[in-house]
Amino acid sequence: MTLSLRSRLLLWLMVPLAPFVIATALTAYDAARHTADYLQDGTLLSSARTIIEDVQWIDGRLAVAVQPAALEIFESPSQDRVFYKVIAQDGRLLAGSNDLAVPPEGKGRPFFFDCHFDGMPIRAVVYSRQLFNDGKSDTVTVVVGKTQGSRQAMLDRMWRPLLLCECLMLFLVAALVPLGLAVELKPLMQLKNDVAGREPMQLEPMHAVGLPRELQPIVDAINQCIAQLKLHSETQRQFVADAAHQLCTPLALLDTQIQYAVRICEGAACADALNGARRSTGKMKTMTHQLLLLAQAESAPQRSDTQTDLAAVVASVLSELVVAAQARDIDLGAECDDHMYVTGDAPIFAALIANLVDNAIRYTQRGGRVTASVNREDAWVVLRVIDNGPGIAAELLAHVFERFRRGATLVEGSGLGLSIVRKIAQRHGGSVVLGSGSDGRGLTVTVKLPAWAEREYRDETAAG
Ligand SMILES: Nc1ncnc2c1ncn2[C@@H]1O[C@H](COP(=O)(O)OP(=O)(O)OP(=O)(O)O)[C@@H](O)[C@H]1O
Ligand SMILES: [Mg+2]
Incomplete structure (x- = not known):
């Protein structure tokens, strides 16, 4: 299977970029999770410490009245639920929810843990402190836990923008590569058209x-x-x-x-x-x-500074072919305007006209009519050779300019005349068109050549 250049470039970029994006996203997620846990754990611990500060000795027994400030630090748009529990060393509940679990690791230093409470996942800290009064001592243990809403929100805020940026980058790469290729390959496509459109x-x-x-x-x-x-x-x-x-x-x-x-x-x-x-x-x-x-x-040179009067060349060629025309009783005539100047040498145009008039004389029936005309049409000098002979069959028309291509005729010939005519016209910036004769029968060959003055003008403007 041959892959397009676009697919290959995309593969070159996407194959290394995609794992890179995944790796950076995972690293960023991990870092964000650590930060969120660190901040959340800090808040839990300071809440537990504040609650422990509220524990007092009253009449030789420990008692606590938890101040709102100890729980207000959890306030957030996520409206997390907060649970706490304060117990004495003998397990007596001083405040909070008795159902909150107390892990054994909480003695001495703060211990953070994940558990479920009331059917919800919570993050909690257990923290103990020994309190003294009049030679007595007791250990107070505080457990504070909260639901994960604000922590998840913080994690999302830290991690998602990065993920979004990286996805956007991948999307831009996927979109810009084909676009850039299309723009950059445009000159190559023009080159292709140039090569394909050449004669x-x-x-x-x-x-x-x-x-x-x-x-x-x-x-x-x-x-x-x-x-x-x-x-x-x-x-x-x-x-x-x-x-x-x-x-x-x-x-x-x-x-x-x-x-x-x-x-x-x-x-x-x-x-x-x-x-x-x-x-x-x-x-x-x-x-x-x-x-x-x-x-x-x-x-024949494509650029020439020789000017030739096509009407004069027609006159000279007709005078040479008049004998051949008379031999076949052909009425040979010319209708030329004066000063029909084109660029190029007279002998080569004489060959073009001679081939056309020769065809017309040879293929037209005895007693027929052949007329050569030259006149000006806009920037073109137009030569027409019209006869009232049999014309060219439609199936032959498309191939008649090919070398050695001849019609089904008894008249002798080499099949090169019209190839010569077209080549001369093309070399001089012109064209040849075949059509039917003036009254619907016969053949009209129309040769268009750039008129001398126009050509000069065009060259000047191109140079200027
Ligand atoms: N005026 C015309 N009327 C009818 N058929 C024509 C005419 N001119 C050309 N043809 C047909 O086109 C064919 C090709 O013409 P072309 O001039 O290229 O070669 P040719 O006349 O056969 O040979 P050559 O001109 O080389 O001696 C001819 O064989 C003939 O069938
Ligand atoms: Mg011929």
């Missing part, structure tokens, strides 16, 4: 604010791990980019060689085989180009 490729170091010093090494270790991941992913990306780049030249060479072979080969079967090889080379070239673009998109 897979978000590899910036973590900044834990307000974290206890003891937990800082954990953040350092996470950051170290992030740095290693970053290095690893950059090495991999660089490898893909290098491999794609290195493949471009031999593929182009291969294409030329196959073209030459087609020209000089004799026989239809040989030409067919060479043409098939050329188509495969073409696919490889497209795939290599897309891989290179993806690597470039992933390594």
Whole structure:
């Protein structure tokens, strides 16, 4: 069983504290009992002495008239009952209750004892003194007892506040530990949310604010791990980019060689085989180009001071793709506002737009319509590529941005275009959303990018 940190801390505190509290409470109780007994016994003895002072010789016999002062010292809010007994040496009762027991130990010096009288527990003292008169002597014994009410009240007054304080202390510990932990672990929870909410490729170091010093090494270790991941992913990306780049030249060479072979080969079967090889080379070239673009998109600088007019890039891309559109009788058009500046390099945005327009041209039926528009919406420059083709099936929509994910189509492709588009948008602080076309059919891809002026302004305010 795994115990929570709260339970563990509570155990660490409560296990030693509870016996400590019990031991101190018992010690305090014992000390309070001794004090209460000492005070009570003192009062009993002084009452017995006062009574003995009242014993007199009258006509050669002992007689006593107990003064109220001898019993008044017992007065208390507890209204204890007091019993006494005065007897002569021969056992003659001089005053008080005859039923009160006289223990034999009372001769000579005061003796305190506990007993029951009239069905009640009492504390009593027996005290004897020898009295002389005209050569005669007699021993007078006084027993004074009282019920335990005031003694118990005194004991409670001395002991209970301490017990209460100690229980309060235990309660405070039990309440403050979880509270303190909750407050102190808040930065750790924020760190957890930060880690959990990260994008897979978000590899910036973590900044834990307000974290206890003891937990800082954990953040350092996470950051170290992030740095290693970053290095690893950059090495991999660089490898893909290098491999794609290195493949471009031999593929182009291969294409030329196959073209030459087609020209000089004799026989239809040989030409067919060479043409098939050329188509495969073409696919490889497209795939290599897309891989290179993806690597470039992933390594595009997130901060840049280059501004690019997205409307101009759209115009340039459309002019390159107009031939492909005409080949499929597609009505390719643009509706762009002027001066749609965003932050970043023109070639990377050209790759984004080319992929979207290329998709629209390739997947829309012959004679269809494709429109690219750029305009400003608040702090955003919004690019839309709208077509009236078949659109994307609902079940594919959620996965279409994944690498190598393709729809059920006969059109050739590598399945990387939309991954490239999303990566470029994200690297530039933007987003991509897919929706249906303008008249309910087809596809609209909406790319939002922070407008240049707003971005500049935000950077300034962040720095200031
Ligand atoms: N405008 C569109 N209309 C209909 N389907 C589309 C459209 N754009 C993309 N798709 C669907 O989304 C899938 C993924 O597109 P994506 O651009 O990522 O890859 P691709 O076009 O297949 O290959 P690549 O672009 O790498 O050559 C496509 O296979 C296609 O099924
Ligand atoms: Mg594509």
